[in-house]
Amino acid sequence: MPRDALMDFDAALEKYEPVLGFEVHVELSTATKMFSDAPNPATGDDAEAAGPNTAITPVDLGLPGSLPVVNETAVRYSISLGLALGCRIAESSRFARKNYFYPDLAKNYQISQYDEPIAFEGEVEVELEDGTVVRVPIERAHMEEDAGKLTHVGGATGRIHGAEYSLVDYNRAGVPLVEIVTKPIYGTAERAPEVGRAYVGAIREIVRGLGISQARMERGNLRCDANVSLRPRGAEKLGTRTETKNVNSLRSVERAVRYEIRRQAAILDGGGTITQETRHWHEDRGETSAGRPKSDADDYRYFPEPDLLPVEPSAELIEELRAALPEAPAVRRRRLKADWGFTDEEFRDVANSGLLVEVAETVAAGAAPAQARKWWTGEIARIANARTTDPAGLISPVHVSEIVAMVENGELTDRLARQVVEAVIDGEGSPAEVVTTRGLQVVSDDSALTAAIDAALAEQPDVLAKIRDGKVQAAGAIIGAVMKQMRGQADAARVRELILERAQS
C-alpha cells in the first residue's frame, strides 16, 4: 500500500487551521444490558470469560417477537453523565431506530436516539499539559445499544479484507452506550492533537469519577472517533472532514489527529481534495487508512422506535442526580493536589499521563501519595511505553497499593517489586500470588543469610580484617556475593548489618 504523503506538521499549521470534532462511545457498567435483562459483559472483569453467545436473551439476538425494555439504571447513568458534561437534560427524549444491515447488528437496526437526545448543549473544561484550559463545546449525549463482535477468519491478517468468512458473537450486542458528540472545536491550531488527547482523557476522568463505566480504552469500554478537517487560515468555510474510527488509547488520539492534519495538508497543498470518508487508525504503523466513503447509500431512515416510550425525567430526579455528582474534575484536581502535597510539576506529571484516577484510587487503597505517584509515573508508565499503550488500566490500583505495602514491610525490595508489577500486568495473578508462585519474598531468615555470609567470607577471608581496620566499604564485596547467591531476594541492608556484627564479634 503506498504511503500517504505527509506535510511537515508546523508547515501544515502555518497554512491551515484544523477543526476537530469527537464522538466518544462510553459503555455503561450496568448489571444488565440497555434493553434486555442479559448480564452486561462490559461490567465484568473479563468480558470474554464466559465464552461466545452466553450473555444473550431473545432480545439481544433480535429473535422474532422479542421486544426491548429500557434499563432504568442506564437512564440514570446517562442523565448523570449529561449533567457532568454540563448539558441540559431533555424534558422529553425518545429512542429512534437507525436502520442499516450489518451482521453484528442483530435486528439490522440500532436503537439509538436521534432528534431528541437525553442530554444536549454542554461544555467540558480540558486542561493541557502546561496548564492551559480549553473549553470543548458538547453538542449532545445520547443513549444507544452496542453491536455484537465479528471475528474474521481466513486471509492473512484477521482483518475484514481477504477474510474467507466471519463469525458473530452477540454477547456485546445491547450493551448500554452513551455517545458524546462535540460541536466543532475551533482555534486549537498547533495544539489540536494535544487537545484531542486531553479531551478524551477528560471524558474518561468524568466517567470514572461517576463510576458509570470501567472506561478502559484498551477493552473498548471507551471508544473515540476523531473528526478532522482543515481550512486555509482565515477562511470561513469548513473543509471536508474525515472520521477516524475507534482510536483506542489516549496517545493514539493524539497521533491520529496529528497524522490526519499532516495527511490532509499534503493533499490540499498539492491541489487535491479531501474525500469525506471514515478512516481506520493503525496503531502498529501509526497511520490512518481509507475506510468507507460517505455516500447516498447512508440513508439510515431514522424513525421513532415504536416499541419504546419517551423518557421524561422529573425535575426531582434530575436534581437528585445533580446533587449526587462528584466534584467537577477541575475542582477535584485542585483538591487532590493540595491533599497529596505534590509540587506543580509532580501533579502535572500525574495528570498529563492520564493517571489521576489511578493515583487517587491507589491512595484510597492505602498507599502514600508519593509512593503511588512514583509507581504509576515510573515503572508502570515505563512498561506501558514499551508496550505502546496507556498506563491507566494496565494494573489495578488496589494491586499497586498492595505492592507498595509489601515494599514498606520489607517483604519486597524495590527490585523485586518491579518484577511483581510486571508479572501482575502479565496476568500471573495478584501480587501475593505472584510472590508465592515465583518465590520472590525477601529472605529475612537470618540463619540463611548468616550461612551465605560465612560462605562468602570463606572465599575472601581478608574482608573482616579490612572492616575492623575501618575500611567499612570492603563489606560491599561480601554483600554482592550474598545477594548473588540469594538471587537478589535478600535485603541488602540487613546483610550489611549482619556482616558488621560479625566484624565486631
Place this chain on the structure above:
Amino acid sequence: MSEITPDLVRHLAGLARIALSDAEIQRLTGELGQIVDSVAKVSEVATADVPATSHPIPLTNVFRDDVPGPTLSPAAALAGAPEAESDRFKVSAILGEEQ
C-alpha cells in the same frame, strides 16, 4: 404523478437488501407509483400545527429494574442458525465496512 422510477426502486431494494429481478423492479415501479399517488393525500391535512402521533396510547418512563434474568444457552441460541462454528454464527465474507 409519482416520482417512482425503476432506478429509485432499485436503490430502495438495495437499502432493503432484496435482490429484486429486473422484471420485479418493472412491476413494482408501476404498483408503487399507484400506491404512492393514492397515499400522498395524507399531506393535504397534515399541516404544520398538527403534532405527530407515534404511539396510540401515550405512556412515558416505562423502565425495567437493572436485575439480570435467565439467558439462552449457546446451544439454544444457535439452534435456529443456518450455519455456526465454535459457538458463533457463521456468515460469508463481509464486503462493506462497519457503520
Place this chain on the structure above:
Amino acid sequence: MSTASELTRASAADLAAAIAAREVSSAEVTRAHLERIGAVDGDVHAFLHVSEAAIATAEEVDRRLAAGERLGPLAGVPVAIKDVLCTIYMPSTAGSRILEGWVPPYDATPVARLRAAGLVPLGKTNMDEFAMGSSTEYSAYGATRNPWDLTRIPGGSGGGSAAALAAFEAPLALGSDTGGSIRQPAAVTGTVGVKPTYGGVSRYGAIALASSLDQVGPVSRSVLDAALLHDVIGGHDPRDSTSLRDAWPSFADAARRGAEEGTLRGLRVGVVRELTADGPTGDGFQAGVTQRFREALGILADAGAEIVEVDAPSFDYGIAAYYLILPAEASSNLAKFDSVRFGLRVTPPGGGTVEQVMAATREAGFGPEVKRRVILGTYALSAGYYDAYYGSAQKVRTLIQRDFAAAFETADVLVSPAAPTTAFPLGAKVDDPLAMYLNDLTTIPANLAGVPGIALPVGLAPEDGLPVGIQFMAPARADDRLYHVGAALERLLQERWGGPLHAQAPALG
C-alpha cells in the same frame, strides 16, 4: 354433549363447564377437534401445523382436574394459535417461507398464559405472510378457504384462525390485528373477533408487523367465548413496554350482563358516517352488507339504544396513513430476517458476500406483497421523503384520534359494518393491491387510534348468502363496553334466528 359433532359445535364456555364438571374429558374434546381437522382441513387449509402434543396436554389437564386442582375457567378447552405467535415446540413461520421450520426457544406471552390456564394448543393457523393481506392468499403455504364457500377467501390476515372456528376445527383461536386482521376475517366467516385496546394484550412473542398498530386478540364463535379468552390472555406484561398497567374488569362478566339484561336503554350508539355506504367511499359497500347493518341498528334501537350519527372526517385519510405507517414500521421490523441467526439462507450461485447472501435470501424468502410493502416503507422513511409521507401519516393519526375523541363525546360506542363486502372469490383481488387495501377501510381507524373493536355476525347477505359482520368500537380501555353491547346484540339476533348463525353454515367434508 357427547357426540363428536356436538363437541365441535359447542361453545368454549359450555365445553369448559362440561370439562370442569367431568361430564366430558379434555382429551375427548381435543380428540374430537383433531378428528374434525383431519376430516375437513384438507379442504379448508386453516392449519399450518397440528400439534402432536395436544392429546398429551389434554390428558395432563384431565389428571389435574381429577386430582381436584382448580384451574382457570377455560381449562381443558382446545385453542388454535395464529402462526404469528411464537410457540415453543411448534414451528412459527408467520406464513413466510423465510421462517419455514423455525421453532422459537420461547412462548409468546399470550400463548404462555393459555398454557398456564390449562387450555390445549391444537396447532398453528394459516395467515397472510407476516400478516400482510386481507385474504390469506398471500400465505407462502397456500390460501385458506372460507368454510361458507370454499371458492371464497376467509379474510385476512387471520383467515386461518377464523376459518378454523367457522369449520368447527377449534372452539377458540388467537389472532393478531394490525389493521383489521382479526375483525375482517370474523366478518366474512360469521365468527367473532376482538381487537383489544392497544396495550391490553402483550405483544411479546408476536412476530411484529407494525409495532404501533399490532394487537393480539381473541377469535371465537360467541361474544362470551371471546371475553373468556380475553380474560386469560390480557393484562400487564413487563416484557412489552407498551403494555398497559390497568386493572381490567372481567370481560366475561361484561358479556354475561349484556346478554342477560335484555335492554340497552341509555346506550348511545354512534354510526360513523365515513365508515358506511353514506360516506365518501360509500360505493365500495355491498348492498346486502348495508341492509343487514341497518337491520342491526334497528334491533339496537328497539332494545332502547339511542342511535346517533357522528362525523369523523379524518377517517377518509385512514387508509392512506395506514399504508404509510404500516410499511414503514414493517420495513424495519422485517430487517431481522437476514439469514444470520435463524430462518432461511439462500446463497447465490457460486457463493457471495454476506450482503449478497442476505439480499438473495430476502428475494427468495419474501413473497410479492411483503416485498411491495418493504420497498414502500423504505421509501416512506427515506431521507427527503420522510416528512411528506411518514411524518404526514403520523399527523393524520393525531387527527383521527381527535375525531374519535369528539365522537365519543356524543356516543358511548361507535358502529360500522366490520367489512365493506362479504367474502370475495379467491383470486379476485390478489393482483390489485389497492383494491385489496380497501377491505380494511372500516377496521383501520381503530388501530391508528389504539381503541378496541369487536366484529360479530349480523346475518347473511341476501344476494350471496354469505356472513355479514358489524363492528363496535369503544374508547381506549373500555373494552368491557364492547362485550356488553356485543353480547346483547348477539342474543337479540339469535332470538330472531332461532340459534347461532353458524347453525346455518353448510356442511363440509
